[in-house]
Amino acid sequence: MITQFMLRQRPVSQLLICALLVATIYVAATFRLDFLLGTSSFWNNPQGPWLNDPGDLTNNADMLGAIAGYFTYAQGPWRLPLFLVPALAPPAGTSGIYLDFVPIVALPGKLLTIATGRLINPYGVWIGFAFLANAVAATWLVALAGQRNLLAMLLASVLALSAPPLLHRFGHLALLGMARQSA
Numbered sequence: 001m002i003t004q005f006m007l008r009q010r011p012v013s014q015l016l017i018c019a020l021l022v023a024t025i026y027v028a029a030t031f032r033l034d035f036l037l038g039t040s041s042f043w044n045n046p047q048g049p050w051l052n053d054p055g056d057l058t059n060n061a062d063m064l065g066a067i068a069g070y071f072t073y074a075q076g077p078w079r080l081p082l083f084l085v086p087a088l089a090p091p092a093g094t095s096g097i098y099l100d101f102v103p104i105v106a107l108p109g110k111l112l113t114i115a116t117g118r119l120i121n122p123y124g125v126w127i128g129f130a131f132l133a134n135a136v137a138a139t140w141l142v143a144l145a146g147q148r149n150l151l152a153m154l155l156a157s158v159l160a161l162s163a164p165p166l167l168h169r170f171g172h173l174a175l176l177g178m179a180r181q182s183a
Contacts, residue, residue: 010150
């Protein structure tokens, strides 16, 4: 009976909603809300490769570089080219894109910073989104391959959420968006 329920063909939209629900539960169980909102102490001094592990006191240089680049960009004046960050004193003409501050996240973050008058850290939301998108993309791929049942959705979502490229590139904000391509 459970097997029939899990193996019954379903609309792709229903499977994607279920995958989003599974991923939301995973993100809620894995990350604290203040981390996702970009306000936890982790963001002041990122240490360790994974989730502010108290046993790992190694500075996360990749995360530090991305955050420093973003904070400088978000607080600086608008310039052309759009992502130029001369306040960091790079060689003339160097773009902030090379700082791994994820331009698709940095630009809305800068707009929010300007709109609110407060420095907004968008990277907690980006990390949560990367996990959600990974599960949804894997489910969509499995559905496109013809497996449109809850069991396939659940297995694809769990496998995608635990993909080594996603988990072990935690300190690499720019690579989190790439995890679903390499999973």
